[in-house]
Amino acid sequence: MSDQRYSDQQLKQALTFIEIFDKAGEIDCGGCGYKTCREFAAAMLDGVARPTMCVELTKKVIEKLKKRDRELRETLFFQQELLDSIAVPIFHEDRSGLLAGCNRAFEALISKKLGAVKGRDISRCIDAPDFEAINQQINQSLIRNGGRQVVETRFALSDTSELVIELHKSVLTDRAGDVSGFVSVIFDITERVRHSEELTQARETAELSVSLLQKVPSGFVIVDERLKIREANRAFAAMMGEEIVEIFDSHGLRGADLAKMFSAHSLFTNFIRSGEETYSRDVEWSGKKIKLSLYSIEHGKTTGAILLDLSAPDVRKEEVKLRAEKVIRENLETVQKIANLLGENASRTENALSAVIKLFSEDDK
Ligand code: SF4
The missing domain is CATH 3.30.450.20 (PAS domain)
Structure with missing residues (x-):
């Protein structure tokens, strides 16, 4: 019946909407309520059937979604593995400053697992008032100006040791280009700063010694x-x-x-x-x-x-x-x-x- 109302070319074109591209794809399972795929195609051309009524198409879509979900999970797993393999603490916050993720080095730095602090304010993860103030300040500045910022700061850890860090922060944006969060990398430069201070002191001492010896x-x-x-x-x-x-x-x-x-x-x-x-x-x-x-x-x-x-x-x-x-x-x-x-x-x-x-x-x- 359908073959008489629509040309073969019209029916083939309609079948592509339900991802049937050749004769072999026309399985005529009847899941849509029509005896054949071509009858269903004619009904779509009549405007009385929608592609979502094809159960085979639904199965294909679900299969595709499952595959995409697997790929996405694999990608996320790989990205997390990649982050964890980096020895430098990395964390990311959402726009409100709530911790969204981190790597193992960051967990080691704060002596807490991500599961225990995820979704919490970053100030509750890093127990250092100075850090909280600076982090908030940079976040606000990044929301206003975008881009990337680097600051050097010191903060005391719970074991009373003091760290000198270089905090690198960048904005994360969504598809619309709006700021959706921040990614931060912490470089521990305590040793570098100490060496630099010692070097400066040694240089000054050497200069003093030489000027004394000149006299x-x-x-x-x-x-x-x-x-x-x-x-x-x-x-x-x-x-x-x-x-x-x-x-x-x-x-x-x-x-x-x-x-x-x-x-x-x-x-x-x-x-x-x-x-x-x-x-x-x-x-x-x-x-x-x-x-x-x-x-x-x-x-x-x-x-x-x-x-x-x-x-x-x-x-x-x-x-x-x-x-x-x-x-x-x-x-x-x-x-x-x-x-x-x-x-x-x-x-x-x-x-x-x-x-x-x-x-x-x-x-x-
Ligand atoms: S459900 Fe899809 S595959 Fe099955 S007969 Fe209908 S159109 Fe053809």
Whole structure:
């Protein structure tokens, strides 16, 4: 009957509405109340039947929905697995600031499972008043301006430890482009900040030390294992001669070759190779007697040296005093160990006394 009222082409086109695209699809199950699919198609063209009356179409739609639901669940599961595999705490709130989801790292941070806090205000998940205030402030700003914001803040955890965090927040939007929530990532930068503070402190201390050493009257120099100068003061430059002072005043001595300005440089090389902590010796330099004291800063790498001009009146008195004290100390020890140390300390005493006498005799001159 239907075939006479409508052409084959019209019926085929109507059948596509119930997802029948070929002859094999026309199963004529009668579930719609019509004997054949074509009769149902003609009824649709008559306007007396609707596609939803086809039970096969309904089954197909339900099957499709089930498949889509499975895919959606798999996608959500994969996304949650992906989030959980990230070691950085991540959470998302709805527009009102209620917790909608998070990853395992966030659960570990707040010591609570998502099931216990889902749907609650984020301030009840993170027990830190400062965090709550900042989070709310950013949420409001994101609602107004959109985009993404990053803030650094500190908050105390229940175990009394303090965290310094970098909070990255972005808006989530729905299909209409309206703000539907926020996603937040928390980076724990406590260690980084501590290192940075320590580094700043160390740098300031180093700068203070260097500026202090620039002011001391004794010569001071730090060299690396190739005897390249890393730091030196003006008193050192003055000991090395006028030309070196000019270089110092012009651009400093960093990178300069100690071997080219100080003939006793082999003492530095030998000291670095020896691996000793300290070494001290008097050297003749430009007609002056210099007390050279070497200190290992980094074994085999960096060495510091203090050069004391023993001909300077103040230095001479102080050095005489130190050497006299050394003689007294060694003699006291000698008395205590006189039986077996007499020979050795007599020699040291003679050397020290000779140095004292020489200093006095030079002073008299
Ligand atoms: S229910 Fe659908 S498949 Fe079954 S006869 Fe009707 S139109 Fe054809």
